[in-house]
Amino acid sequence: MIFKEELWFSPARENRRLHIYLPDEYDHSDERYPVMYMFDGHNLYFDADATYGTSWGFKEFLDTWEKRMIVVGVECSHHGNDRLSEYCPYDFSSNWAGNVRGTGEDTMRWMIDVVKPHVDGNLRTWPHREATGIGGASMGGLMALYAVGAHNDVYSKGACVSSSIGFCSPQMRHLLETAPISPDTKAFLSWGENEAGNARGRAIMRSVNKAADKRLVARGAKSYMYCQPSGRHCEADWRRQVPMFMNWLWRDVI
Numbered sequence: 001m002i003f004k005e006e007l008w009f010s011p012a013r014e015n016r017r018l019h020i021y022l023p024d025e026y027d028h029s030d031e032r033y034p035v036m037y038m039f040d041g042h043n044l045y046f047d048a049d050a051t052y053g054t055s056w057g058f059k060e061f062l063d064t065w066e067k068r069m070i071v072v073g074v075e076c077s078h079h080g081n082d083r084l085s086e087y088c089p090y091d092f093s094s095n096w097a098g099n100v101r102g103t104g105e106d107t108m109r110w111m112i113d114v115v116k117p118h119v120d121g122n123l124r125t126w127p128h129r130e131a132t133g134i135g136g137a138s139m140g141g142l143m144a145l146y147a148v149g150a151h152n153d154v155y156s157k158g159a160c161v162s163s164s165i166g167f168c169s170p171q172m173r174h175l176l177e178t179a180p181i182s183p184d185t186k187a188f189l190s191w192g193e194n195e196a197g198n199a200r201g202r203a204i205m206r207s208v209n210k211a212a213d214k215r216l217v218a219r220g221a222k223s224y225m226y227c228q229p230s231g232r233h234c235e236a237d238w239r240r241q242v243p244m245f246m247n248w249l250w251r252d253v254i
Contacts, residue, residue: 001023002019002021002046007114007118016075019072019074020072020119021062021071023069023070024063032124035071035072035120035132036134037116038073038074038136039136039144042076044056044071045058050235054239056235061242069250081098083139084097084139085101085102086106086107087104088102088167089146094167104143129152132154132156133158134147134158135158136161138164142168146175160190162191162192163209163212165212166205169211173211176216176219186221187216188226189212190226191205191209191226192228193227194232
């Protein structure tokens with residue numbers, strides 16, 4: 001069962017839509033559920049909602065998965081380059097995006113101070129960190145990794161898929177070296193074999209993920225790295241990773 005609702009997103013002074021999956025038996029039980037928060041929520045469930053016409057197929061996966069849980073997809077901005085700013089915790093510059101002012105921490109504070117209390121207050125969740133995960137791809141993957149580091153007291157698990165770490169790799173390395181990270185933290189780090197356009201870009205994707213893995217493991221956390229064979233930077237290929245990262249984060253199964 002999926003429903004949509006809107007919450008006021010004060011950093012941008014506009015409403016943002018939540019795409020929320022509930023197990024089919026939700027209305028017929030008193031059970032509580034763990035929660036996975038996902039960036040770019042419009043891309044999760046239905047092709048008709050997805051930006052490029054292909055979803056992650058999350059509903060089909062969850063409907064047949066043995067573990068019952070709630071998944072909250074948070075829709076991004078669709079105005080110009082606003083998504084880049086809202087999904088990056090640090091300022092950065094690139095040839096194709098220009099100078100970007102990162103407001104990702106404002107986005108995270110809204111998710112922690114507004115979205116999560118709203119979800120926990122209105123749905124039957126397990127609100128503690130051990131039952132709370134976060135995930136996304138590209139800039140959303142970067143934000144998931146940032147959340148696991150900067151807000152480890154809230155999120156114990158992160159699906160960091162094709163993460164755009166290269167935009168701010170020095171800051172992310174410093175964060176993962178210095179932030180308080182609990183040993184029960186789990187992060188799934190992936191990239192596609194055919195991502196980033198050229199050999200240099202692919203080398204950067206490998207390097208920044210390996211650097212994140214090294215620092216997480218050094219802090220006692222669990223990290224799983226995956227290079228998707230022939231993987232591209234697109235929803236169609238990220239869809240294939242959903243069973244992999246969900247099973248590993250929540251069930252220790254690959």
